[in-house]
Amino acid sequence: MSHASYTLKAEARERVGKGSSRELRRNGFIPAVIYGDKQAPIAIALSTNEVTKRIHAGGFMTTVAEIEVNGETIRVLPKDYQLDPVRDFTMHVDFLRVSADSLVTVEVPVHFINEEKSAIKTGAVLNVVRHEVELNVPANDIPEAITVDLSGFKVGDAVHISHVKLPANASPVISDRDFTIATIVAPAGGMEASAEE
Numbered sequence: 001m002s003h004a005s006y007t008l009k010a011e012a013r014e015r016v017g018k019g020s021s022r023e024l025r026r027n028g029f030i031p032a033v034i035y036g037d038k039q040a041p042i043a044i045a046l047s048t049n050e051v052t053k054r055i056h057a058g059g060f061m062t063t064v065a066e067i068e069v070n071g072e073t074i075r076v077l078p079k080d081y082q083l084d085p086v087r088d089f090t091m092h093v094d095f096l097r098v099s100a101d102s103l104v105t106v107e108v109p110v111h112f113i114n115e116e117k118s119a120i121k122t123g124a125v126l127n128v129v130r131h132e133v134e135l136n137v138p139a140n141d142i143p144e145a146i147t148v149d150l151s152g153f154k155v156g157d158a159v160h161i162s163h164v165k166l167p168a169n170a171s172p173v174i175s176d177r178d179f180t181i182a183t184i185v186a187p188a189g190g191m192e193a194s195a196e197e
Helices: 018-026 048-057
Strands: 006-012 029-036 039-047 065-069 072-083 090-097 103-113 125-128 132-138 146-149 158-160 180-185
Touching: 006 048, 018 029, 029 048, 039 048, 039 065, 048 072, 048 090, 103 125, 103 180
Parallel strands: 006 065, 029 090, 103 146
Antiparallel strands: 006 039, 029 039, 065 072, 072 090, 103 132, 125 180, 158 180
């Protein structure tokens, strides 16, 4: 299931550079760039509030957006954004232009289910190695999350990417090894039950 897309209205930016970026931010806008799809990059300005709202709502990096600029609508996927470290507002966003058949690389969050059907129920600890997995997926079909079923995992087991049922058209960026997503480890103080050595 992918997120519904949303629309952002943008102004084209004539001037680029530090001075104009500062002026934009003072006026409640942030500079952004749309690039990719073998076309020239477009410098735009977006409402800071709108973008910050989208980022805080979650799923920002995995949701295709439509940007309306100069009377045309451009489908994009956020590639990167910078937050002001002090005031927590958005400073800049890079968007990648996408079409229906574009393949994109996104970090998709990992969700774990059925912990109570694994050794975690008896006190083991889930040690998450990767909270996100980088996948190659079609731009119009980005999964919101990948789900890892922990049923039957015992202490000392590792959950590898091969244990995860990925959507049909998604493939992990790391393809040369069966990498670990999480391990199930004994708690620091030892297990309650007498563990067989």
